[in-house]
Amino acid sequence: MSALHAIEASRVGDVDLGELLREFDVLAGLDRAAREEILSEALVRDLDYGDTLIRLGAPNRSLYLVLEGKLGVFRQAMATEPVAVVEAGQTVGELSVLERRPAPASVMALEASRVVVFSETAFWRLIDASHAFAARLLKQVSERPRGSDETFTRGAPPRTDYERAAMYDAATAVYNRPWADETIEELAKRDVAFSVVRLEVDDFEKVGAEHGRAASDVLLAKLAALLTRTLRGTDYVARYGSEEFILILPEAKAESAAMVAERVRRALAAVAFETKDGTVLPRVTISAGAAQHETGQGAAELVAKAGAALARAKEAGRNRVERV
Template identity: 40%
Template sequence: MSGSPSDDEPPPPSIASLGLDPAELYNLKVLQGVSLGAVEGLLSGCALRSLAPGEVLIALGQENRTMHMVLSGRLRVHLESPESEPVASLGAGETVGELSVIDARPASAFVVAAEPTRLLSVEESSFWQLVNASHDFAINLLVLFAQRLRSNNSTVSTNIRLQREYKKNAMIDALTGLYNRRWLDEALPRFVRRYGRGIPPLSLLVLDIDHFKRFNDTYGHPAGDAVIVHVAKCIQKHLRPTDLAARFGGEEFVVILPDADISGAFVAAERLREAVKQSAAVGPTGEVLPQVTVSLGAAQLERGQDGTAILSVADAALYQSKRGGRDRVSIGKAS
């Protein structure tokens, strides 16, 4: 009959001719709800590809014009090199490469086979034919991109939160929970700029535990740590909410007193000194440790001073207290 295919004419291509199990195709997210009959001719013209573990499918910066559908196995995504820590894993049913097909930009990551992997690779021309042939395929792509965008936003949000946590932890003394020297080095110049004109005033205390080395040598480092923690708690308990304390190093602490002149700083220092003297630390095994005392130096920020200068004045006052017999407060004055 006219128009009928001859016996020698090859049959139209089919999925079966590729050796594909239809179940593998139905498992692909981009083909969910897609009538395979409508796209069978396009899919049957695509290439099947097998990857060995460690084989690179896509290289960072490489031009890519192919969407790869994962039929079985698993792929890893690496941002820096195939040997770097993977940032994502793609299993059966997922796809990779379609973004480069759409925006015509080089690949933004390495994609490497994590295990023996079978792929159905869709070249650019077939990709766009699929988009035009199947409304459901196009919708699935939109859903896929939306999910990835949400995932990326979540990852960015998590990374920002982790960075803040890391920064916070980097600024906190692990033993006492007070700020540490690094925080003080960054914060003190900011306070000096804010209060540099002297109105309102800003004062500083430097506090040191008396005879700490002797205490440490006599009762041991765990007991010494307990005393440091105890003094830190006394500082936190007896300061105003606006005051800020940092462990400067070893048994030495620095307290920033915003809106406090030297008279107010002296009162605050005496309050801290008395609080430490009238209390005792509890040792690592629950024993009450011998009481300790502290010496303090106080200084008020003056015009033209920087953070190093006011800290030096307060530190000199601290050593004046040490030379004067310890367990006392001295007021420093700029030379």
């Protein structure tokens, strides 16, 4: 298991994240509803010296704000001296989110550190909702040293609302199937280590039949939020079908991916979702199939393998996880 997997992501707990972020002007200008929505998705990570937060060339879809400690930015895999140091109140990860390219550098903890993890969705919400955050981010990015490497020197304009909307599923606010297929294809072509999990809500049609379409939509949105909270900041979730989601887990082996799916399955079994009018929806379960990318394997084959594992889970009685 890599250092990235060893880093624990947890809910804020006893940390007053709202107060900390206000000190750094991250939440300046946000109304209460927007602030609470963004904070509800935020994760806090504690890093030990030498832990890798972002790996050179790997996908990154998260923005990290340093609360405590120092992070080093390394442009080369074997470099011993960082090209930049990121300290408390500063962010890192924005370039790969803005440009939607593999990370142009590695980021490692130079000492024990604590960071807040914002998903790409939360990142764009902050950009859209807070002029102060957007201006501060632009200033910080413009001051960050850049080398001759093409990934550093070639900028990309911020995404338009249309471009961002094309990446997401409107009903659940997570990525959509075209984005997932493109990302899996990109990872497979680069032959990096990763796994995928396909999961499906068991007997989903019963929810709609008994409570209506609106209740089904609420259930899917709540499940998507639970998935986002359960995963690491470097993992991705996308809606892949009517009642199906797919998880993309960088650097995870099949065993680890199955453990993630099992954690989701147990978390879902322990909660009951409510609609806005207070109607308590019936508890639901999921079936899931995990598969690990093998050297030379195409994206379609990998997704099909995960689908076969999902089918086995359903055939074995549902509410279970299978892997290949």
